[in-house]
Amino acid sequence: MTPAGQFAIRFLPYLAFCVAILLVPQFIDDAFLLNKYARYLVFAILAVALCLSWGYAGILNLGQATTFGIGSYCMAMSLKLGTVPVHTGSEGLPDFMVWNNVTELPWFWAPFHSTTFAIIAGVLVPALFAALLGWFMFRGRVTGVYAAIITLATMVVVNLLIIDQQRYTGGFNGITDLAQFEAAGFTFDAYSASTYYLVAGCLCLTLFVSYAITRSKTGLILQAIRDQEDRVRFFGYDVALYKVFVFAVSAGIAGVAGMLYTIVMEFASPTFLGVPLSLSVVIWVAVGGRQSLLGAVFGALIVTGTQGALSESETFLESWTLIMGALFVLVVLFLPKGLAGACELLVQRFRSAAADGKASEPRTPVATQPESAS
Amino acid sequence: MTNSQNLLELENATVAFGGFLAVSGLDFCVTKGELRCLIGPNGAGKTTALDLICGKTPISSGMIRFEGRPIDHLKEYQISRIGIGRKFQVPSVFRELTVRENLRIGNSRDPGVFGNLWRFGGKTEEPERLAELVGLQDELETAAAHLSHGQTQWLEIALILAQDPALILMDEPTAGMTGQETRKTADLFNRLRGQHTLMVVEHDMGFVRDIAETISVMHQGKLLAEGTLEEISADEAVREAYLGSGGIGHA
Numbered sequence A: 001m002t003p004a005g006q007f008a009i010r011f012l013p014y015l016a017f018c019v020a021i022l023l024v025p026q027f028i029d030d031a032f033l034l035n036k037y038a039r040y041l042v043f044a045i046l047a048v049a050l051c052l053s054w055g056y057a058g059i060l061n062l063g064q065a066t067t068f069g070i071g072s073y074c075m076a077m078s079l080k081l082g083t084v085p086v087h088t089g090s091e092g093l094p095d096f097m098v099w100n101n102v103t104e105l106p107w108f109w110a111p112f113h114s115t116t117f118a119i120i121a122g123v124l125v126p127a128l129f130a131a132l133l134g135w136f137m138f139r140g141r142v143t144g145v146y147a148a149i150i151t152l153a154t155m156v157v158v159n160l161l162i163i164d165q166q167r168y169t170g171g172f173n174g175i176t177d178l179a180q181f182e183a184a185g186f187t188f189d190a191y192s193a194s195t196y197y198l199v200a201g202c203l204c205l206t207l208f209v210s211y212a213i214t215r216s217k218t219g220l221i222l223q224a225i226r227d228q229e230d231r232v233r234f235f236g237y238d239v240a241l242y243k244v245f246v247f248a249v250s251a252g253i254a255g256v257a258g259m260l261y262t263i264v265m266e267f268a269s270p271t272f273l274g275v276p277l278s279l280s281v282v283i284w285v286a287v288g289g290r291q292s293l294l295g296a297v298f299g300a301l302i303v304t305g306t307q308g309a310l311s312e313s314e315t316f317l318e319s320w321t322l323i324m325g326a327l328f329v330l331v332v333l334f335l336p337k338g339l340a341g342a343c344e345l346l347v348q349r350f351r352s353a354a355a356d357g358k359a360s361e362p363r364t365p366v367a368t369q370p371e372s373a374s
Numbered sequence B: 001m002t003n004s005q006n007l008l009e010l011e012n013a014t015v016a017f018g019g020f021l022a023v024s025g026l027d028f029c030v031t032k033g034e035l036r037c038l039i040g041p042n043g044a045g046k047t048t049a050l051d052l053i054c055g056k057t058p059i060s061s062g063m064i065r066f067e068g069r070p071i072d073h074l075k076e077y078q079i080s081r082i083g084i085g086r087k088f089q090v091p092s093v094f095r096e097l098t099v100r101e102n103l104r105i106g107n108s109r110d111p112g113v114f115g116n117l118w119r120f121g122g123k124t125e126e127p128e129r130l131a132e133l134v135g136l137q138d139e140l141e142t143a144a145a146h147l148s149h150g151q152t153q154w155l156e157i158a159l160i161l162a163q164d165p166a167l168i169l170m171d172e173p174t175a176g177m178t179g180q181e182t183r184k185t186a187d188l189f190n191r192l193r194g195q196h197t198l199m200v201v202e203h204d205m206g207f208v209r210d211i212a213e214t215i216s217v218m219h220q221g222k223l224l225a226e227g228t229l230e231e232i233s234a235d236e237a238v239r240e241a242y243l244g245s246g247g248i249g250h251a
């Protein structure tokens, strides 16, 4: 097969998926359903973020929700200021600040009057936060379980900080009663096709950028680092720098997901930086296949979709945690590469069966090896 | 002892693991373009000496110079970038990646994160040429995990060639190879001679005989003798060091 042909086969599923999600509003007119689907797509973006750092570079981030939460707060601050003067007290202060006897808008809130600033901050603040954390971890060669625990602990600290600083963050309640997101003179109603398109478009873009990264030589080196980090150094690659890079990119994507989540849900809450969400992301990615971006996306959609469907009945809601746990154990035991790995195996079987069938025909040999971690 | 001909100089290099001196006061020079063999009984400190040069193990005292500049304070990746490549005793390749992908990683002329973001498959002649050189041309799309032991050794050698460093450190490159494979490797090394400076740790005396110009013998972390095969075979101290391990031929 020509390289172009191989590229087409690899890339086609991505293209088909993007077209499919962009077509959904053509067939569904129910605003509540579109809002729900937009929420699932946000989770898919979050799954892509973890897939990059965990699946491709072997960095298990148990605190992916940290950067997701930071992104969502950046957007919520901007949308809160957008409600002036409806949900505000005197001098354009957000309502919760008035209740907390804050008399002046804090300096770090002021720039969020600008939507552009908020969007840039929603990507850059999580990315820089992760770069800093990553710098300390990866320079110090903290790996594996220890790195995972540090990400988890960091999330708990940030979460506590947000709850503690009620005067500036809304504490437990988070930031509620937000304006609708406006960009380029267009208003995105959370319960409309426009917000759905916004989220779907961001997912497509995320997939495309992430795909490009994983197919580049940098992506290859990240996979080598996952495979055998110590060997990579002796070829002259600065392993810590590569890990910081992918960690920061992953955080930036999670920040985008967080911003979109605030737009879709119309609030931000400390639960967004919670342990349950972070562990859920790990499960989605494991179920879908951590070495496939599209696999991770499907993992998120299938698991959250099932959860959404089941949560409509009381009995299932109670046992959901149990179901998730069992699913995780089953996948880890029987499908180490998740659904994507299972699909790849099926395609391979099918191909080699087809090749056997056509054995008499002269043909150029096709590589039947697994195209590892495509 | 700074000599412009010397590519690599170890001066009184010492490595202590706890109180144990794995390398103790090692003085050692390799000149440009040379193929140097390093032999010695098990536990003599050969691997540790290579670890020292490539930055895997920090030096306890002493000095290492490469092209006249001290390198013992540099990180592994920096040492690699100035032109020192290393093949490990336990063959060490990226098992989940294909041979072609392994070779792309070996070529690290531009090791930057951002430059490599814009580099995709592209020109693919180099991996093919190298794969052919080590007899892996039919395995380009095979995951390295599926290669035989000898093939894995060769793949790692090819990775070093892709890296193209001025100085190549090889730790027991023929371990686990069949006699025929070993002879092919000797051919390959003889072809590399001159283009690269090689420092080869080897146990197989037949192989050493095939490739060696100068042989250095290590014992208990020290340099015991240096010279041609005849000279060191006749050396009394060398004979003594190998006593009990069945003579130099079985080292």
Ligand SMILES: Nc1ncnc2c1ncn2[C@@H]1O[C@H](COP(=O)(O)OP(=O)(O)O)[C@@H](O)[C@H]1O
Pocket: B017, B022, B040, B041, B042, B043, B044, B045, B046, B047, B048, B049
């Ligand atoms: N990391 C380490 N910690 C403690 N001792 C070590 C370590 N690495 C090697 N040694 C010891 O140093 C000595 C030299 O080892 P090595 O350099 O591997 O020998 P060689 O390669 O010549 O067989 C051996 O006695 C070995 O047990």
Ligand SMILES: [Mg+2]
Pocket: B046, B047, B048, B089
């Ligand atoms: Mg050794």
